[in-house]
Amino acid sequence: MTVAIDRATGKRRGDRTPRPGLGRRLKDGYQKHWYAYAMIAPVAVVIGVLVLYPLGYGLYLTLTDANSLNTGRTIGVNEIEATYEFVGLDNYADILWGPTAYDRFWSHFIWTIVWTAVCVGLHFFIGLGLALLLNQKLRGRTFYRLILVLPWAVPTFVTVFGWRFMLADAGIVNSALDWLHLPTPAWLEDTFWQRFSAIMVNTWCGVPFMMVSLLGGLQSIDNTLYEASEMDGANAWQRFRHVTLPGLRAVSSTVVLLGIIWTFNQFAVIFLLFGNTAPEAQILVTWAYQLGFGQQPRDFAQSAAYGILLLAILIVFTSFYRRWLNRNEQQLAN
Amino acid sequence: MSTTTAPTKAPAEQADASTAPPRRVRGRGERSRAASLASHGILSVASLIALFPVAWLVYLSLGPDKNDYLHPERIWSKMTFDNYAFVLQHTQFFDWLKSSLIVSLGTTVIGVMVAATTGYAVSRMRFPGYKKLMWVLLVTQMFPIAVLIVPMYQILSELQLVDSYLGLILVYCSTAVPYCAWLLKGYFDTIPFEIDEAGRVDGLSPFGTFFRLILPLARPGLAVAGFYSFITAFGEVAFASTFMLSDTKYTFAVGLQSFVSEHDAQRHLMAATAVLVAIPVSAFFYLVQKNLVTGLTAGGTKG
Secondary structure, eight states: OOOSOHHHHOOOSSTTSOOOOHHHHHHHHHHHHHHHHHHHHHHHHHHIIIIIHHHHHHHHHHTBTOOTTTSOEEETTEEEOOOOOBOTTHHHHHHHHSTTHIIIIIHHHHHHHHHHHHHHHHHHHHHHHHHHHHTSOOTTHHHHHHHHTHHHHSOHHHHHHHHHHHHSTTSHHHHHHHHTTOOOOOTTTSHHHHHHHHHHHHHHHHHHHHHHHHHHHHHTSOHHHHHHHHHTTOOHHHHIIIIIHHHHHHHHHHHHHHHHHHHHTOOHHHHHHHTTSOGGGOOHHHHHHHHHHSSSSOOHHHHHHHHHHHHHHHHHHHHHHHHHHHHHHHHHHO | OOOSOOOSOOHHHHTOTTTOOOSOOSGGGOOOHHHHHHHHHHHHHHHHHHHHHHHHHHHHTTOSSTTGGGOHHHHGGGOOSHHHHHHHHHSSHHHHHHHHHHHHHHHHHHHHHHHHHHHHHHHHOOOTTHHHHHHHHHHHHTOOHHHHHHHHHHHHHHTTOTTSHHHHHHHHHHHHHHHHHHHHHHHHHTSOHHHHHHHHHTTOOHHHIIIIIIHHHTHHHHHHHHHHHHHHHHHOOHHHHHHOOSTTSOOHHHHHHTTBOSSOBOHHHHHHHHHHHHHHHHHHHHHHHHHHHHHHHHHHHTO
16 A cells, blocks of 8 residues: 555656556556545545436437427326437537527527626626725725625525616616606616616626635735835836736636636526516526526427537636636746 | 734734735825725725615515505605514415525535545545546536536436425535535645644554544635535525425525516515525625635635
8 A cells, every 4th residue: 555645755656667567557556546536436426426417418318309298207197208309419500500590599699708708897897996995904994895795695596686676667776867867777678778787786796706805815915025116116007017916816817717607607697687588688598597497398408408508618718718827827937 | 804903013024925914004105195085985885885785675675565665765654574574474484494404404514525535535646537537526616507407307307306305405416516525625735744644654544544634624624615515505596496396395595586476576575585584694604704715716726
C-alpha cells in the first residue's frame, strides 16, 4: 500500500521502472488507488443513477416523437403501453430549421442571449460600483451592507410575488409614475415591457451576490499596492485600472462565469413573473419547460431536445471561456 | 462584517492582507466632504431599492382585503394581523412547512454525507480518471433544469415516485451532490496535508485519517455545503411545481403559487404566507451568508 497523499510527497508515478504489462498495471493501479475509488464510489453511483442515466434516457427521448399521449402510463388499474416511435434527428432538424423555427427557437435564442448579457452586465457593474462604495471608510457601512444583501436573503419565489404586486396594472409603480405624470406601461402585458421587467427583477435579485463576492475580492487586495502606486504618482483612475481591476481578476472571472450560467438557466424569475401568459418573454429554459409541461398534449421529445441543445450551448461556451481565461493569464505572465 | 476602525496601525500590520483594513487609512487620502456625501447618497438610494419590494410585501400583507394591493392608502387605517391568523389556521401552511422541511433537510443530509468522502478523495489523491470526474462534477452544476426534467418525470412516473418526497429529494440530489463535492474539495484543500501525514505515520488507514482527523476539522466546510443545499432546495421552483401534485405535499414555492389561480386571487393571504416564509429563511441566511460567499468563490477558483 503506497501513501495516498501523492501531492504532498511529490510525484511517485513515472519513470523509475520499465513499464509493466497491462494486467500488471491494472492490478497495481487497483492496489494503489483503491482507497480513492472507494471514496468516490458514492458520488459516482449517485451521478450515474441520477444524472447520467436520465441524461441518456433524455437523449433517447429526443430521438423519438414521445408526448403525453403516446408514452406509457398507468391510469387506475389500466396500464397503457408506450407507442412512440423512433424518428432519428427529426426533432433537432425541426427545432433548428423546420417551418416557423424562427418563432419557436431562434427568437427565444436571441432573447436568451440578450437577457444573459444584459443581466450579467448590470449585475457586475452595479455590484462592482456598490462594492467599491462599501469598501471605503464610511459611517454605517455594515448597515448598508445588511440592507443591500436583502434581495438575496429572501427566497426568490417570495420576492418575485412582491414585484408582481408592484408591477400590476394599478400597482404602486404605475401609481407613482402616474402621480409624476409619466407614462404608465403595462409591465406584465406588453412584450417589450415584459422583457424589461424581467430584466429589472432579475437584476434586483442578482446584484447582492456580485456585490458581496466583489467586496470580498476588494478586501483581499494588498493595501501596500495602493501605497506603492500612489508613491509612483498614479491618480485614482490609474489606481483603479492597474491595481483594483487586476486584483479582482480571480474573483470576477469566477463570479461572471457563475452569473452567466445561473442567468442563462434562470427559471424562477420568468416562470413566476409571467406564468404561461407571456410566450414572447420566455427564455429557452422556461420555453422548454412550457413545451414539456405547460401545454396539452405535453411534447416531451421536443422539450428534451431543447434541454440537450441548451446543455450543448453551455458546455461550448464554458470551454471557450476557460480557454480565453487561460490565454489571458499566460499573456499576463509573459 | 469587517472592522471599520483601524486608524493607527503600524505599516507592517497594514500589509497583512487577511485582516485587510479599509483602504484609505492615511489622512492624506481622506475623501472630500462632497465625495462622502455622494457615497452616502448612492448607498441610501440603493438600499431603498433593495428594501422597498420586501417592505411593500410586508405592508400589503397587513391589508385585510384581497384587492387592497390596488389601494395601498386604505390599508394604513385598517391594518390587521388577520391574514396571518387565517393563514396559520385555515390553510395548509403547516403541511407545506412539513414538506418543505422534509425535502430540504433530506437533500442536505444526503448531499453532504454522500459528497464528503469524494471531496476528500479529489482534494488529496490523484488517480486515473481524476480529471474526468472533476469535469463531470463541474458540468453537472450547470445543467439547465430543462435537461433533466423530462427524463426524470418519465423515470419517476415509472417508479411511481411522482408526488412523493423521496422522488423530489432524489431529483434535488442530482444537483446537490456534485455541488457539495465541489465545494468540499475547496474546503479540504485548505486543510494542511501535514495533518494527513501525521495521521498516516501514527498508523491510521486513509479512511481513519479521513474520519478521525479531517472530518472533525472540516465541520465549517460541511456546514456551508449543508446551508447551501438547504437554501437551494428550499427555493427551487421548477421541479417542485411539476412533481408535487397533491396540495398537502406542496413545498412553499408551489404552495404560494396556488393562492393565485385563474378564478380567484387571494393576494392578501399570499402576501402573509410569503412574509411568514421569508422571515426565518432570511434570518438563517444572514447567519451564514459570509461563509456562503467564501465557499462559492473558493470552489470556483480552485478548479
